[in-house]
Amino acid sequence: MIEASALFTLPVLGALFAGVLAGLIGGALPGINGITTLTLLLPFVLTLDPAVALTLLLASHSVVYTGGAITAITFAIPGTPPNAAALEDGHRLAKLGLAARAIAIAATASGIGGVLGFFVLLAAIPLALPILQTVGAPEIFVAALVGLICVARIAATSFEKGLIPAALGIFLGSVGYQDASGVPRLWFEQTPLLDGIGLIPLIVGLFAGPELVRLAKLRPGEAVMSHDRHFEQIGQGVRDVLARPALVLKSASVGSVVGLVPGIGGEVAAFLAHAWFGRPKRHRSEIDDRITGVVAAETSNNAKEGGALVPTLTLGIPGSAGMAIMIGALVLLGFQPGPALMAEQTGLVILLAFVLAISNVAGSVLVLAFAPAFLLLIRTPVRTLVPVVVTLAVIGIVAYRGSTYDLVIAAAALALGMGLVRYDYSRAALLLGFILAPFVETYGAISYAAYGVSFLWRPSVLVLAALLLAFVVPWNSIIQRMRGTP
Amino acid sequence: MTPNARRGFPLFALLFSLAAAASAVPAAACSAEDCFRGKTISLVVGYGAGGGYDAYARLIAPDLERLTGATVVVRNRPGAGGLIALNEMARAPGDGLTLGVVNVTAAVVAQGLGVEAVRFDIGKFSWLAGIGSEQRALVTAADASTLPWKSPKAASQPVRWAAGGQTDEMAINAALLSESLGLRARIVTGYKGSNEAVLGVVRGEADAVMISADSARQYADARAIKVAALVSSSRSPFFPDVPTIFEAAAGADLGGDWIRLLTGLSALGRGLAATPGTPDDLVAHLRTALGKILTDNEFLRRAKAAERNVDYQSPNDLAGAVASTLATVKRQPEFRHVVLEKYY
Helix, strand or coil, X not given: CCCHHHHHCHHHHHHHHHHHHHHHHHHHXXXXXXXXXXXXXXXXXXXXXXXXXXXXXXXXXXXXHHHHXXXXXXXXXXXXXXXXXXXXXXHHHHHHHHHXXXXXXXXXXXXXXXXXXXXXXXXXXXXXXXXXXXXXHHHHHHHHHHHHHHHHHCCCCCHHHHHHHHXXXXXXXXXXXXXXXXXXXXXXXXXXXXXXXXXXXXXHHHHHHHHHHHHHHCCCCCCCCCCXXXXXXXXXXXXXXXXXXXXXXXXXXXXXXXXXCCCCCHHHHHHHHHHHHCCCCCCCCHHHHHHHHHHHHHHHHHHHHHHHHHHHHHHCCCCXXXXXXXXXXXXXXXXCCCHHHHHHXXXXXXXXXXXXXXXXXXXXXXXXXXXXXXXXXXXXXXXXXXXXXXXHHHHHHHHHHCCCHHHHHXXXXXXXXXXXXXXXXXXXXXXXXXXXXXXXXXXXXXXXXXXXXXHHHCHHHHHXXXXXXXXXXXXXXXXXXXXXXX | CCHHHHHHHHHHHHHHHHHHHHHHXXXXXXXXXXXXXXXXXXXXXXXXXXXXXXXXXXXXHHHHHHHHCCEEEEEECCCHHHHHHHHHHHHCXXXXXXXXXXXXXXHHHHHHHCCCCCXXXXXXXXXXXXXXXXXXXXXXXXXXXXXXHHCHHXXXXXXXXXXXXXXXXXXXXXXXXXXXXXXXXXXXXCCCHHHXXXXXXXXXXXXXXXXXXXXXXXXXCCCCEEEEEEECCCCCCCCCCCCEHHHHCCCCCCCCHHHHHHHHHHHHCEEEEECCCCCHXXXXXXXXXXHHHHHCHHHHHHHHHCCCXXXXXXXXXXXXXXXXXXXXXXXXXXXXXXXXXXXX
């Protein structure tokens, strides 16, 4: 029997700190995501005391997305796939000379999101089963569909600058095995394409690629990005997040709910929150728009893990891929996740909930403290920086799923990215289509196979659709753009 | 022809014949101790690090190093449900240096269905050992009072099974069991993995799902679902109260061939293979080494500690089972129709 008070013992606090450090570093290194970090740590912790071992694992897992935002913002290489949602906005801020502010925004939003996820965890434990039974394939279908509709609001300049790349994204998302049938599509006899186009090579090619080309063209000695007054910027970044409580709450709820529903990846939480709440608005400055985007994406992906712990601990059903490894660790340490765990090891469950909250806060504070030091890297001369970043990008791409073929995909994505940048089409819209379209397709197919068309009349579907159509879809801008008014 | 080339010819011919002779001799001559010494054996796993197949490979690797003197490297080549690794093995040279931990059931099914991406002939692999198979469990929602096809609802509506893609084990087992029982059934596909499929059952999107008994054990305490039957001829010590499918379906006609195919496919389980064309003496050395490892008490203790069930099957038994199941699949003209069309 583990008591929650074990949190205040030296080994557990030490494990928490070590886990946070490991998670931040693993997150910031492209190609090492939360799953890899957990898998690397797992063999070492099995000989430890269970409370210490589980604290170390959960602490590292809680902050990988916090660390992953750093490379997304500075180099346009997402440290982990969910960080891709904040990439375009965050990197744009960095190019405007606001790298420190953007990192501070991401770190603060991540920390607050994680803590809100903790409250959701505490509140939702007794409701785990009803929630699981209510949010099913039809509801996921509607949520993803509305996310796709929001593409209309993405491109700041014109309707088709968002719509065309979104359609291209949907097309690219349909390469490989169709989830619902297992039949491969558009694979051109190339076996690596069977599992579809990888998210990381696509993102690195689309976003980091054109950026590297730009850097490579700079004259030696020319500044990579302007950077000054880091400490001021960091304070400003923290205030930016605190000044947007409604946005933070909305994004955290999206993250937590996505976390509660097992099987949906972290990138969906971040992209949905970004699509729903993080889009540009008329009569708002570009910087404001970009900040909104970073806050929405980074809050939701950290809030997600609080939600994901609920089914993991209460039902023994992992809420995310990382949580599947947590379940493995629990079993190897002699616990059986499920209702029995809740009843017999209440202390452990409470301990884990607090570890989640504290490590999120600690992760944010560490990033805020060390951001200026990290940003010194950007002062590195271009001829040193470019090879380093290219190496990072290549490692990230190959490590993602152990395939060198993904370098070819990244190269193709780079060419595509250059074209999109040149003609001012939205790369974010392309990613949104790429990520959400398979969800619309798969969960639409499951809903139809399970219920026939009647799934559209389920009360929960109608309520969700009404709420989303009323509050999320940008009717004003859609109508204005269709009329062609500026 | 230039004088130079003419002068070079006999030397080249001599070298060539020496090389040919050299390559012909050692295949028969190396002893168990020095065939692999100083070489590197790749143990290919068709799934990602951290999964079940990966765990077996990493358990076996150190002992295989000790017994062969080779360096053994576990290589994860995930993708396309293990097909990418199998295709790669089929292309690798038959030199005994590329081995694989293979999902034999999935490989036989993919080949039997003529899945597009298959570039291998599973019958040509050199089988080294069977590691064991897992029983299949039929899982329903906890509030289902009876087996899905016995419920009052089944009279008016087809039984809905949850599965991933049409060719994954959940879908194939559901199709074969439905065919065995003559059920009116429908397979709901699209779930990513057994966890999400189980969740589909919890949400009421499907009535039942067939998953491995190992995965089912993980849910044994989950209050939302229950294990309703095991696809096996005898009860499992892990689920003493759960009936076998034969007990549960007592009185029903189990459609002979189909239930045999279902149990036969499940029994193939996991196997270790060398690439096609590996010389007999190398195969023999590897078989001896792996036979020793998989029956060694210390190895079995480590496997048990890692929650991995090892049930050694001799290479000849495994090769025989692969050949006969593949033949049954090919002989059964309805197989493709039943698996890919009938229940969708």
